[in-house]
Amino acid sequence: MRSGSTVDEAVPAPVVVGYDGSAASRRAVRWAAHEAAARGTGLRVVVAADDPGVPGVRRTATRLAPLRLGDGHEAMSEAVALAESCQPGVTRGGVVRRGQPGGVLVDQSHTAQLVVVGCRGRIALPASESSTSLITASRAACPVVVVRGRVDTPRLDPVVVGVRVGDPVPSTVSCAVDVARRAGSPLVLACGWSADAGSLSRVPRPVPDRSGALATVVRDVQDHAGRSVERAAELAHRLAPGLSVRTEVLDTRAERALEGLSWGASVLVVGRGGTGPFPGLPLGRVTRSALEHAGCPVVVVPPDVPVEDVRA
Structure with a gap:
């Protein structure tokens, strides 16, 4: 050649x-x-x-x-x-x-x-x-x-995909489904939530009740996280009806949740995320953390990849 x-x-x-x-x-x-x-x-x-x-x-x-x-x-x-x-x-x-x-x-x-x-x-x-x-x-x-991290992982180690609080990114979920289906591995849809600035920016402003403003914020963030992984799971089941899908909603920052799960995963799939601190390098905080700390290979999916393309 x-x-x-x-x-x-x-x-x-x-x-x-x-x-x-x-x-x-x-x-x-x-x-x-x-x-x-x-x-x-x-x-x-x-x-x-x-x-x-x-x-x-x-x-x-x-x-x-x-x-x-x-x-x-x-x-x-x-x-x-x-x-x-x-x-x-x-x-x-x-x-x-x-x-x-x-x-x-x-x-x-x-x-x-x-x-x-x-x-x-x-x-x-x-x-x-x-x-x-x-x-x-x-x-x-x-x-x-x-x-990065472990490469030769057992076949049954899951493919983990990060789901952000708010609407899940279809291209990221679809890419993770495709990876899991090819490998014959289960899929884990993971969402780490905490009452921090990153999560709060994607949650509608809460209306305080008798339990107080802080408790209301925590409750609303947790509820939005749960609904986010449910929507992601519905999409995964539509794309691959026979695929084993599990959801994880963890009371911690998203980057810590994904880092912990990555050490038992074959692949970690994340979206490209928001705009990072450097001009021309639009990586979100969670994605940058995954690239630095994950214990397995990391797939970074652009937000504008059509769903049908990642399933090709």
């Missing part, structure tokens, strides 16, 4: 995986190769060469230095070989593009059904404003998987 080979437009959109030679990106390639096989589509390995060639700059196992163009082609060949060893015949092509990794993967997302990236432990905000996984998850046109 030649570097920079093109992908046949007549076949389904591929799973795209970013590779830079690091151990984290090798884990991402393995995960992506298995996912492409499960979806019955091809795998496109993408390498970003963000340095046109600086004398003395060398690639290392932890990807501390930018990839030069020549190193990029070598890395692409390594990744293609690794993917083919995991899932023979699944790889359709590999490309090397000049540019920053996050921007290159965002460009590739417009012709992909899924983008997979690795993660080297904690994503510390705001220092990691240039993190490849953060940029890709923030801007991609399709769902993004950040491969």
Whole structure:
């Protein structure tokens, strides 16, 4: 297979995986190769060469230095070989593009059904404003998987999806249903609630009763959380009538609830969320926390992905 080979437009959109030679990106390639096989589509390995060639700059196992163009082609060949060893015949092509990794993967997302990236432990905000996984998850046109935590999980470990207080996001629930159905795993719809600013912003202003204003706020937030997971469960049952679905309404902040559940999950699915603190990086608080602390791979779903697309 030649570097920079093109992908046949007549076949389904591929799973795209970013590779830079690091151990984290090798884990991402393995995960992506298995996912492409499960979806019955091809795998496109993408390498970003963000340095046109600086004398003395060398690639290392932890990807501390930018990839030069020549190193990029070598890395692409390594990744293609690794993917083919995991899932023979699944790889359709590999490309090397000049540019920053996050921007290159965002460009590739417009012709992909899924983008997979690795993660080297904690994503510390705001220092990691240039993190490849953060940029890709923030801007991609399709769902993004950040491969972190446990990867080789038992088949029956559930797929956990975060449901926000208020109206559940159909694309996020639908994506989680699709992941669970492919894996043959149960689905857990989880909503963490607490009387904090994040939850209160999505709950109508309460009318205090005899129990007092604070008790009324807590009661209303809890009620809205319960109704939110019920609506999400109804959607999940419509999309996949035979799927095992469980709901969890937890009296804690949403990010803490999802982090705890992620350590017993095969995949955690979250929406992209609201506008984050950095211009052009619209990730909500819960999503940023999941990318930093989750104990399993995290799927970040854009809000404008049509429901029928995530079920493809």
